[in-house]
Amino acid sequence: MSSKPRSMPVGQRNILRPNDSASLWNCTLSPGWSREEAELLRKALMRFGVGNWKDIMESGCLPGKTNAQLNLQTQRMLGQQSTAEFQLLHVDPLVIGAKNALIQGSDVKRKNGFIVNSGGKVTKEEKLRRIKENREKYELSEDVWKAIELPVNEDPAKVLAEKQQLLESLQTQLLAVRAEIGRRKDPPLSSHETDTENREAGATPKRLKTAAH
Structure with missing residues (x-):
């Protein structure tokens, strides 16, 4: 040895x-x-x-x-x-x-x-x-x-891919939040409000006709 x-x-x-x-x-x-x-x-x-x-x-x-x-x-x-x-x-x-x-x-x-x-x-x-x-x-x-x-x-390429995937997920969530905010700002009319608007819309020509006489 x-x-x-x-x-x-x-x-x-x-x-x-x-x-x-x-x-x-x-x-x-x-x-x-x-x-x-x-x-x-x-x-x-x-x-x-x-x-x-x-x-x-x-x-x-x-x-x-x-x-x-x-x-x-x-x-x-x-x-x-x-x-x-x-x-x-x-x-x-x-x-x-x-x-x-x-x-x-x-x-x-x-x-x-x-x-x-x-x-x-x-x-x-x-x-x-x-x-x-x-x-x-x-x-x-x-x-x-x-x-x-x-x-x-960490492998930079792997980190980049993970960050891109996270970004896409966040962008999807952001679009959903914006859509929800839009719905809350302009909520759909209830059936009662819709009927009232329809009646008012139908009454308008009569008022205009009366005023014309």
């Missing part, structure tokens, strides 16, 4: 802290990502595990983000294109990204700041070996990642 690097010990020390070097936080942002959103993704990866996009999206912490967007920003934080070797591991991606930023060599190819894949396809056995190794090096303890809380941010 490989030992953990001294700079990345077990537990909470496997998480970057505010007093750590600022350079460790300088991962590049994917288009459409803010620094605040990237920080939420970082915490979501620690809470749910790398590649667990379904649970991350269902948590509501990053509304509107797609699988592809989550994966690309994760690559940038990890500092490498391959995320498979961290599959479902509860890790701080910036810790791994800081390590990858130090890797140099003519055989190291980078794109958008992260190391891109080179060579042949990794076998299933090699992938599992890497996952095991990375778990030993970087996995957060269960009590740490379970304690991470994420805010629930």
